[in-house]
Amino acid sequence: MVMFTCHLCGLSDDRFPYACNLCDLSFHKDCAESTPEINYSCHPKHILKRLTHVSNVDINCAKHPPPFTLVHPKAHEHSLTLMPQRSFVCNSCGMDDDPNPYVCLSCNFMIHKNCIDMPRIIKINRHDHRIYYNNFLDTRDWKCGVCQKEMSWMFGAYSCSKCPDLAIHLRCATRFGIWDGIELEGISDKILEVKSYE
Known part of the structure; x- marks a missing residue:
């Protein structure tokens, strides 16, 4: 058998894959459906064909593919459309x-x-006040209050209404051990005084 890397999970394997030979994409049998061919929303150009006759393959990602369009006002005011492979x-x-x-x-x-379901207002263990998600920051140089790496003002981040120099990457702020969930x-x-998450 030939080794391949699954495009969905990124792991290498020598089991029989699903594949699209036109796009040179391969998927674990566990990351695809048990039928000989599948239409997958993350790869809509071509049908994926199984390269083996192994049956009874169980896969969660093919049974429950991401929706092609969704409306989520918390993330964005307009309808969002899946544009795979970009x-x-x-x-x-x-x-x-x-x-x-x-x-x-x-x-x-x-x-x-x-990122669609990111929380809007949270409390983290590195700051005394609540922090709020903003779609972008003021135009200046920023450093993340958690990882200390440079941040671009053009992307979303958390900031504090009481501390104008604080900004935190979305993923840094919502990391396990930083945010209480x-x-x-x-x-x-005013109703609930929330102390720093420890």
Whole structure:
């Protein structure tokens, strides 16, 4: 058998893959459906054909592919459409690590599927006040208050209404151990005094 790298999970294997020979894409049998051919929303150009006769393959990603369009006002005011296999930088987190963005063509807005449900107001263990998600920052040089790396003002970030020099990457702020996992949107800070998450 020949080794291949699964395009969905990124792991190498020597099991029989699903493949699109035109695009040179291969998928684990566990990352595809048990039928001989599948239409997958992240690769809409061509049908994926199984290269073996192995049956009874179980796969969650093929059974529950991402929706082609979605409406999520918390992430963006317009309908978002899946545009697979595009290199892009996410407008919400500023990262380019997933080639399957949801886009709003009228706004030139692109977002990772995982960034769509980002919390709007949170409390982290590195700051005394609540921090709020903003679509972009003021035009100046910024450093993340968690990782200390430079930040681009053009992408989304968390900031503090009381501390104008604080900005934090979306992924740094919502990392395990930094954020307690509680969304504070809709909870008044006058009603509930939230101490730093420890």
